[in-house]
Amino acid sequence: MNQPTEPKADKSGVRRHNLSLVLRTVHDAGETTRAAVAARVGLTRPAVSSLVEQLLELGFLVESGKTFSGQAGRPGTVLKPADTGPAGLGVEINVDYVTVCVVDLTGTDRVRRTERLDNRAAGAPDVLARAARIAADVLDTAAARRLAPAAAGLALPGLVSGGAVRQAPNLGWYEVDAERLFGEALTALRPGTAGLPLTSDNEANMAALAELWFGTLGDLRTFLHLTGEIGVGGAIVVHGELLRGAHGFAGEIGHLVVDAGGPRCRCGSRGCLEQYAGQAALLGAARAADVTDLADLAGAGEPRALAALAEAGRMLGRALSGAVNLLDPEAVVLGGIYPHLMPWLVPALAEELSDRVVSGLWTPDAGRLRPASATTDASRGAAALVLHDVLADPLAYATGTGA
Amino acid sequence: MNQPTEPKADKSGVRRHNLSLVLRTVHDAGETTRAAVAARVGLTRPAVSSLVEQLLELGFLVESGKTFSGQAGRPGTVLKPADTGPAGLGVEINVDYVTVCVVDLTGTDRVRRTERLDNRAAGAPDVLARAARIAADVLDTAAARRLAPAAAGLALPGLVSGGAVRQAPNLGWYEVDAERLFGEALTALRPGTAGLPLTSDNEANMAALAELWFGTLGDLRTFLHLTGEIGVGGAIVVHGELLRGAHGFAGEIGHLVVDAGGPRCRCGSRGCLEQYAGQAALLGAARAADVTDLADLAGAGEPRALAALAEAGRMLGRALSGAVNLLDPEAVVLGGIYPHLMPWLVPALAEELSDRVVSGLWTPDAGRLRPASATTDASRGAAALVLHDVLADPLAYATGTGA
Numbered sequence: 001m002n003q004p005t006e007p008k009a010d011k012s013g014v015r016r017h018n019l020s021l022v023l024r025t026v027h028d029a030g031e032t033t034r035a036a037v038a039a040r041v042g043l044t045r046p047a048v049s050s051l052v053e054q055l056l057e058l059g060f061l062v063e064s065g066k067t068f069s070g071q072a073g074r075p076g077t078v079l080k081p082a083d084t085g086p087a088g089l090g091v092e093i094n095v096d097y098v099t100v101c102v103v104d105l106t107g108t109d110r111v112r113r114t115e116r117l118d119n120r121a122a123g124a125p126d127v128l129a130r131a132a133r134i135a136a137d138v139l140d141t142a143a144a145r146r147l148a149p150a151a152a153g154l155a156l157p158g159l160v161s162g163g164a165v166r167q168a169p170n171l172g173w174y175e176v177d178a179e180r181l182f183g184e185a186l187t188a189l190r191p192g193t194a195g196l197p198l199t200s201d202n203e204a205n206m207a208a209l210a211e212l213w214f215g216t217l218g219d220l221r222t223f224l225h226l227t228g229e230i231g232v233g234g235a236i237v238v239h240g241e242l243l244r245g246a247h248g249f250a251g252e253i254g255h256l257v258v259d260a261g262g263p264r265c266r267c268g269s270r271g272c273l274e275q276y277a278g279q280a281a282l283l284g285a286a287r288a289a290d291v292t293d294l295a296d297l298a299g300a301g302e303p304r305a306l307a308a309l310a311e312a313g314r315m316l317g318r319a320l321s322g323a324v325n326l327l328d329p330e331a332v333v334l335g336g337i338y339p340h341l342m343p344w345l346v347p348a349l350a351e352e353l354s355d356r357v358v359s360g361l362w363t364p365d366a367g368r369l370r371p372a373s374a375t376t377d378a379s380r381g382a383a384a385l386v387l388h389d390v391l392a393d394p395l396a397y398a399t400g401t402g403a
Numbered sequence: 404m405n406q407p408t409e410p411k412a413d414k415s416g417v418r419r420h421n422l423s424l425v426l427r428t429v430h431d432a433g434e435t436t437r438a439a440v441a442a443r444v445g446l447t448r449p450a451v452s453s454l455v456e457q458l459l460e461l462g463f464l465v466e467s468g469k470t471f472s473g474q475a476g477r478p479g480t481v482l483k484p485a486d487t488g489p490a491g492l493g494v495e496i497n498v499d500y501v502t503v504c505v506v507d508l509t510g511t512d513r514v515r516r517t518e519r520l521d522n523r524a525a526g527a528p529d530v531l532a533r534a535a536r537i538a539a540d541v542l543d544t545a546a547a548r549r550l551a552p553a554a555a556g557l558a559l560p561g562l563v564s565g566g567a568v569r570q571a572p573n574l575g576w577y578e579v580d581a582e583r584l585f586g587e588a589l590t591a592l593r594p595g596t597a598g599l600p601l602t603s604d605n606e607a608n609m610a611a612l613a614e615l616w617f618g619t620l621g622d623l624r625t626f627l628h629l630t631g632e633i634g635v636g637g638a639i640v641v642h643g644e645l646l647r648g649a650h651g652f653a654g655e656i657g658h659l660v661v662d663a664g665g666p667r668c669r670c671g672s673r674g675c676l677e678q679y680a681g682q683a684a685l686l687g688a689a690r691a692a693d694v695t696d697l698a699d700l701a702g703a704g705e706p707r708a709l710a711a712l713a714e715a716g717r718m719l720g721r722a723l724s725g726a727v728n729l730l731d732p733e734a735v736v737l738g739g740i741y742p743h744l745m746p747w748l749v750p751a752l753a754e755e756l757s758d759r760v761v762s763g764l765w766t767p768d769a770g771r772l773r774p775a776s777a778t779t780d781a782s783r784g785a786a787a788l789v790l791h792d793v794l795a796d797p798l799a800y801a802t803g804t805g806a
Contacts, residue, residue: 328648
């Protein structure tokens with residue numbers, strides 16, 4: 001992955017750390033004052049003022065005309081994270097679509113575009129070049145709103161490590177150097193993005209982060225997150241942290257075996273969950289054109305659609321009962337295509353969980369099955385993940401993003 | 404659980420922390436000197452000498468007559484963790500046996516006793532009273548070797564939280580207040596153990612800790628640990644830490660479904676792994692009297708034994724492929740009855756993993772399936788777990804264990 005630019009302004013580790021501390025404090029508060037920041041982080045007012053000045057200059061913070069009385073007494077000018085300047089670029093490449101978004105430092109999704117494409121039909125370099133073209137267009141729109149990317153995150157539907165897709169069976173990708181290909185294609189289109197720091201991860205992990213940071217989970221910090229797409233992605237969050245495993249490949253719930261002698265899966269195994277509950281399998285079994293069509297058919301009581309959804313729910317329940325017995329999460333969050341289909345998936349799914357989870361905590365009325373929030377997806381998670389890095393070391397991401 | 408006794412000698416948090424720091428430094432070194440400890444922990448020689456004096460008085464450390472030249476120059480008297488005095492009592496209650504051991508501060512297993520008992524035939528209070536009787540006898544032997552328990556750990560075959568067994572289907576236990584019942588029974592037999600701090604956990608977790616601390620895993624820190632007993636226990640270790648889940652119930656790999664319509668399991672589900680690969684299922688299918696008999700039959704090529712082991716291996720592989728796809732461990736450690744049976748279990752098991760693990764990292768020759776060490780088990784893990792607590796705050800465990 002591209003490394004963030006070395007800072008030029010200040011090499012002091014302590015000041016660098018304190019810049020992050022002040023920026024994160026303002027970010028977490030939403031709106032605050034220098035005095036309140038000083039009280040919160042335990043630095044002197046002059047020290048905080050100096051740090052704030054630098055963050056204002058670099059475009060990470062803005063002042064509003066308002067004043068209010070902070071915790072520490074005297075009224076002060078309100079500080080906020082900038083909603084212009086440094087932003088996160090999030091790119092999700094999935095089997096049948098690409099979504100690109102730009103998220104500003106306040107966490108708001110500011111520009112977003114989705115293109116439906118069959119990414120199985122083109123080679124990996126072409127798909128990544130298409131994604132770069134969409135990203136370039138989105139960045140133009142963002143620039144008109146005075147937002148410039150500080151870093152970019154790529155969400156990819158497969159096993160991802162070291163900036164590359166090791167395998168994405170549903171795309172037919174093996175050992176694809178995704179960050180490099182995307183970065184080169186974007187730089188060719190928009191030379192100003194040369195050197196943009198890139199981070200990549202599995203799309204299910206990115207979607208789970210979006211849910212964790214922007215969703216409606218409240219205090220819930222240990223959960224499984226499923227994303228129903230062509231494949232079925234999974235992510236495991238334990239005490240607020242992604243569980244990535246020894247090689248970064250954890251969470252592959254779509255390849256839990258639900259029927260050992262079942263249909264051959266693109267991963268090489270048989271009877272994997274996604275052969276029953278993935279979008280292609282589900283639409284095929286229901287003879288539906290797309291997810292909206294499937295929901296319409298099910299809503300109208302069409303028997304084949306209802307049977308396909310019940311079967312998918314049963315298989316989801318069978319796989320999830322195993323995952324719940326292994327991981328003991330507080331909840332399971334269903335994302336991607338599943339939130340729209342929950343009325344028909346959940347009865348069989350909940351029954352399997354109730355029958356098979358040893359702890360007895362997964363009764364149908366326990367409220368442990370939750371739809372993902374409508375405003376969270378993998379592209380937003382990808383953008384937020386890189387903004388998380390920006391907040392952790394703003395100086396490293398300051399070049400080219402100044403006011 | 405019983406809380407450790409409040410310290411009487413010194414209430415200073417800093418000194419208390421430093422006592423632990425010095426004790427852990429000597430423990431990790433095995434043998435060292437005051438000067439080397441001072442250099443290592445960054446305290447002055449006089450400060451370290453004062454802390455060492457207290458640890459010697461309380462019986463946590465001993466001096467040997469030897470002197471040697473430490474890292475910090477001058478020869479000094481050798482310090483070691485005491486192999487008398489404060490020790491960990493480990494108690495494993497399983498379905499068909501109870502094992503009790505005493506582990507000294509050096510980590511050595513000093514006294515050990517196993518009794519074969521059918522713990523399904525008696526009620527929970529009787530089983531815990533029997534375990535207390537065995538523990539009392541073991542403590543007598545330990546006392547003759549000048550070892551006194553500083554704390555006790557209970558390893559139990561089921562879902563454990565808050566000192567109680569929530570469920571142990573193979574024992575027929577539900578909501579059994581195990582720590583209290585065991586503690587009361589032990590105190591009745593040996594009044595000197597009144598107030599002994601108690602900790603309890605699932606036996607598979609305790610066995611995994613024993614493997615982590617005393618096994619032959621080397622740098623391996625992310626693994627699944629299976630223990631084949633009447634049930635099939637599982638534990639998940641990620642980067643050297645047990646993954647316990649939201650309620651402490653993680654790791655129930657024995658109840659992963661390997662055949663959805665298979666035989667009814669005591670947990671209420673059907674087709675759970677332990678219906679194929681648990682000891683009772685395996686011996687029944689092979690018509691073997693015990694594990695030694697089963698290995699003998701298999702070694703002699705008896706077809707029924709070979710078929711039962713191949714089927715158990717296949718089902719282990721099916722469940723483990725799901726667990727590996729979810730958790731991406733570096734290795735799977737097979738404990739309990741499995742190490743003796745690996746020659747006949749592994750071929751089918753490895754083939755399933757090779758066919759079904761998406762990452763492709765689980766080829767049969769990758770060496771990722773390992774037998775548990777012969778010297779690690781849940782009772783030793785239980786003793787080591789409580790010693791870990793002792794090392795973290797020796798003053799809290801000092802009462803009654805002084806030299």
